[in-house]
Amino acid sequence: xxxxxxxxxxxxxxxxxxxxxxxxxxxxxxxxxxxxxxxxxxxxxxxxxxxxxxxxxxxxxxxxxxxxxxxxxxxxxxxxxxxxxxxxxxxxxxxxxxxxxxxxxxxxxxxxxxxxxxxxxxxxxxxxxxxxxxxxxxxxxxxxxxxxxxxxxxxxxxxxxxxxxxxxxxxxxxxxxxxxx
Numbered sequence: 001x002x003x004x005x006x007x008x009x010x011x012x013x014x015x016x017x018x019x020x021x022x023x024x025x026x027x028x029x030x031x032x033x034x035x036x037x038x039x040x041x042x043x044x045x046x047x048x049x050x051x052x053x054x055x056x057x058x059x060x061x062x063x064x065x066x067x068x069x070x071x072x073x074x075x076x077x078x079x080x081x082x083x084x085x086x087x088x089x090x091x092x093x094x095x096x097x098x099x100x101x102x103x104x105x106x107x108x109x110x111x112x113x114x115x116x117x118x119x120x121x122x123x124x125x126x127x128x129x130x131x132x133x134x135x136x137x138x139x140x141x142x143x144x145x146x147x148x149x150x151x152x153x154x155x156x157x158x159x160x161x162x163x164x165x166x167x168x169x170x171x172x173x174x175x176x177x178x179x180x181x
Contacts, residue, residue, distance in 0.1 A: 003043035007140025010036035014144035018122075018151025023115055024064055031060040037141060046136040048096040051086040052103040056077045063110045080107065095135035102128025116159045120153040126152070 013033035020026045038053030062076040063133030087100040102125045126149040133141030 003040050003045070004140070005044065006036050006040040006041075007138060008033075010040055011140045011144045015147035015151070016159065018119075018148055021115070023113070024066070026115070027060050027110065028065050031057060033064070033144070034060065037144070040138065040140060043051070043086065044136055044138060046092075046095060046132070047090040047162070048087060048092055048099040049132055049136065049138075049141070051090050052083065052099045055083050055086065055103060058082075059107060059110050076111065083107070095132050098128045098131030098133075098135060100128070102126070102132060104128075116156065119156050119159070122152050123149060123156070127179060144152070162175070 010033050012090075013036060017026050017029035017033065019027065028082075034053045034056040038050050041047070041049035041053065058079050059076055062072040065072055083100060087096050090096060104172055105121045105125035105128060109118045109125060112118040112121065115171050126145045128147075130142060130145040133145055
């Protein structure tokens, strides 16, 4: 029952960030969802998932500043060997592999300053976490993964349209038009 409460709260937060436009807002809402899912996974005994949630919080905290500096960069990338170590220490087969892959894709996504690239990595991330959540029996995690996948695909579709319009506007209709302008 308690695991369900944290899972539901995680779903609500985890399902909403994909629709946000601002990078910092995305990271802040992800951090809140991560706390909820970390507790949820711990209550389920899904220790790889819970451990990856701790690494997510470290990454989110170091990714929030708009300008990167040496401290935040070292803090962020120090999570990579910790992800590997925690995966080994909490190994539970496919569940751990899914969480580790999801976390690796999330790591690459969080490092992006371009939300289009961020979303692309989070599409892949949701597939890894989906594997984890199916394996450990977390319908709440799976619901969040599905919403993450759908919302990011939706936003990627919209961003592709905007980029296409912007790129078409920058290309002259006739080759000689660029020289005359």
